[in-house]
Amino acid sequence: MLSDDLLTVAPETPAWRKEAPVAPAQMTSNADLKAIQNLAQKLQLQEASGLVVVIIITTIVCIMFVCITEAAINITQTINVTCNNSGILSVTGMMMSIIIIARKLYDYVGAGKLQGPSCIEAAKEIAIDDVVFDTTSDAMPHLSGARFYYGPKGICEFSEFLSTFRQPDYTLAYMLHDGRGTVVIKESLTPTVIATGKTTDHPLDNMVEYKVKEGKVSHMKVFWGQPTLFALLFLAGCHGIPAETPIDPGRTADWPDFAVGRRRVLADCMAAATDCGKAAALAAPSSVRAFGDVKMPMSNVRWKEVQCNPDKGFLEKAITKEATERVKSTPSGKKEWDERTLDTTVKVLEEILNERSRRAKNDLERRLRSGTGVREFRSKCCGLPDEPTPEAEKDIAWRLIEDYTRPAALRDMAGPVMEWASEIFGNVKRKGEAAGQILDAESEIEIVRDVVKECLIRHILKVINTENSEAHASGSHDAGLLATPQGYTAGDLDSLSVDCVNGLMTKGYGIQDNFVDDRVVEDVFKELEMIDFEGRLSQVQQQKMIGYRTDKICWVNFEGLDREKQPGLLELFKKMISIPFELNKTCSLYLQASASFHLGCFPKDAYYKKHVDGGYETNLNNGRKVTALFYANKSWSDSDEGHLRIYRRRPNPFQLEKGATPFQEDEVEEDITPEAGRLVLFRSRDVPHEVLKTKRKRFAVTLWLAGPPGPGDQPEGHHTSEMLKGTRATYGLEPRCVEVTAQVTNPEEKVLKKAGVFGKVNNIEEQTSVLANAMDGASDNGQFTLIEEIPPGTSDVVFRFVAALPKKYNNGPLPNLEFFQLKASWYPGAVRWQPLSECDLNPTADGCEEAERFCKNCQNNLSADGKPIYS
Ligand SMILES: O=C(O)CCC(=O)C(=O)O
Ligand SMILES: [Fe+2]
Known part of the structure; x- marks a missing residue:
């Protein structure tokens, strides 16, 4: 069962x-x-x-x-x-509640609870106060019931609209969830509009998508099946549409808006699933990350080394080699x-x-x-x-x-x-x-x-x-850990001055005074003094740091603050936490959110010798991309010394690759006084700096902003897809080009273009991943290349990627590679790597394939003689 x-x-x-x-x-x-x-x-x-x-x-x-x-x-x-x-049951526990919540709405409609004076109360039980019901459709602009409904009151209005037509054969065909708080419902009904008496001679199928929040429905969108036909039931006789307009039973433009990406497949597949493998894959939260994805495990993986093609951006110095081919087969013989x-x-x-x-x-x-x-x-x-x-x-x-x-x-x-x-x-x-x-x-x-x-x-x-x-x-906005500015409300996204941001992007560092009010600076200063007084700061114990830095530090995160006793730090932290969100917004720096602060105290005579806070090579790369420093040192003067000495930005691997001269000796760029209220931002990996011996105790609050590689990291002309080609990811390693052939099944009816390839590829000898070029830069399990096209059905696909090997291979034969969990994953538009075309975004727009099929004249659906036009 x-x-x-x-x-x-x-x-x-x-x-x-x-x-x-x-x-x-x-x-x-x-x-x-x-x-x-x-x-x-x-x-x-x-x-x-x-x-x-x-x-x-x-x-x-x-x-x-x-x-x-x-x-x-x-x-x-x-x-x-x-x-x-x-397989199916295993996910039901987790997601059951979402289904039940959406289901409750139907129970309420069925029980008549959404009618009459108590409707609003009932609606509040099932939906949040900000709920939005969207029943709009471009195909029925004249139907007044097809609109946005807001709040519990809106639900009652929607319920009134429902009562304008009868639907005796209403069937809830199925409900399914995506494992992320979205439920899709397919319903079938043969509507009869009470006012016009018109009906269809066949049932119409609608898709309805619900979002659930805080245990209640937060959003609902109806994707109408045959919306033009549905509208005609109401509108025959008005808007210039003849009363006797024939209802064309042959029209089959089902859920035009729903036909994008995975949603439709999900629905179709569920309805038609005779093999329950499909159903389980759809139901499993791990395999359905979001609507829109099509995940296709690969089998029968064969690979060979190929010559890297400089024209395609592969490194010129990559080695030409005779192809060697091996076949890996999937293991079998496991039991349940x-x-x-x-x-x-x-x-x-x-x-x-x-x-x-x-x-x-x-x-x-x-x-x-x-x-x-x-x-x-x-x-x-x-x-x-x-x-x-x-x-x-x-x-x-x-x-x-x-x-x-x-x-x-x-x-x-x-x-x-x-x-x-x-x-x-x-x-x-x-x-x-x-x-x-x-x-x-x-x-x-x-x-x-x-x-x-x-x-x-x-x-x-x-x-x-x-x-x-x-x-x-996938460019998804729910990446969670990335400081995604969209929807960020916890702080302002305009705290940084243009000069400061410009400096960061050009010279590699920027300065901004009066980052917070004087009152906050005053509080922060006192609170830091108190932390020091209570002995909470300690010297860095690492052996290699002896004689290198003599400051005292401690780490504290936002929640670690005492809200009563540390109001200044609380306010400062809040403002600094917004920095990555703002930089991502203005410069697409792909920074992660962080609330982990470093408090540094340089007692008299303390110093920190020249260093960089991060790096590009594997052993130096701690993920840090930007250092944000705040000083709260009241009435600091030049004679107190303790400057932050900034050296000229070093050319990074991309600039070197473009022919920049490698740095010989670091030149001093600027000595910055650690003045109260001053914020300094610099590129953690590119800007060497030091703290000169100080004559007075000085404090600094630091937030390091880490993140995967992104377009804003790189000089003009580079963009993330460049990583695919091995330039960046193989820095310090030997790039070798590999061509893979594998079998995949595309369950869609159309060719999927630019599908991402995910998985892990190991060098068996070294037991290390060869995918330094994971696109996210953070793991070797990320997307590492693209497949140009996957035709519908089962077929062999071919794609290339750059394996990053230790230099010791030095033109020798490629080691044995082992492929794990290889899958192609298509997501709408493969956003970051290939811009979405207008038709991807809106398949029913003029000139797009769907539109051709949908209707020939979307403006008003009428031909010159006033007859509706169907494709
Ligand atoms: O306190 C400063 O001005 C900078 C300290 C520093 O460079 C560090 O902690 O990495
Ligand atoms: Fe530093």
């Missing part, structure tokens, strides 16, 4: 749903029950609680280990969720996890995350935050001790963690995590045995738990980071 939570059906169950789907769900190594029992018996376990699950988990890991070593299964392949009941094992595994994973006051979960949070630069883990440094996250501060990282540690998500992860754990555990055991150590049962369990914990944390981080980078790659 499929779950009704996921698919809510109308009275008449569609035929496809009647068929019980068959196919395995989570696939993994062959778990042999007897071996589990034997091992369970062998293991002596302590506490009662969690005992059974620990035995089972240990057993699963051990057995998977045996299986992996014996059967040499390629464990690096992801588990394929084909689909069966459990049974439901109970999966349940148990999920319980264990939950237990591991929560044991000892959520240590693993806290660890995960810390690593997520420090890895992304969003915020340091709730710092104890200069503020309050750790405490539960208050409601108001449940930020994106917090939400991600909650989402990815829910049972339903853990269920999706159970397979890969356990497989990975089993491999690691196998290695540990093998090493131990080679060294003559035999593990007793207790230690074995301890180790397994630790390994599973580590694998789980890493897996979650990987999933989150991949999703985040994919979001970057």
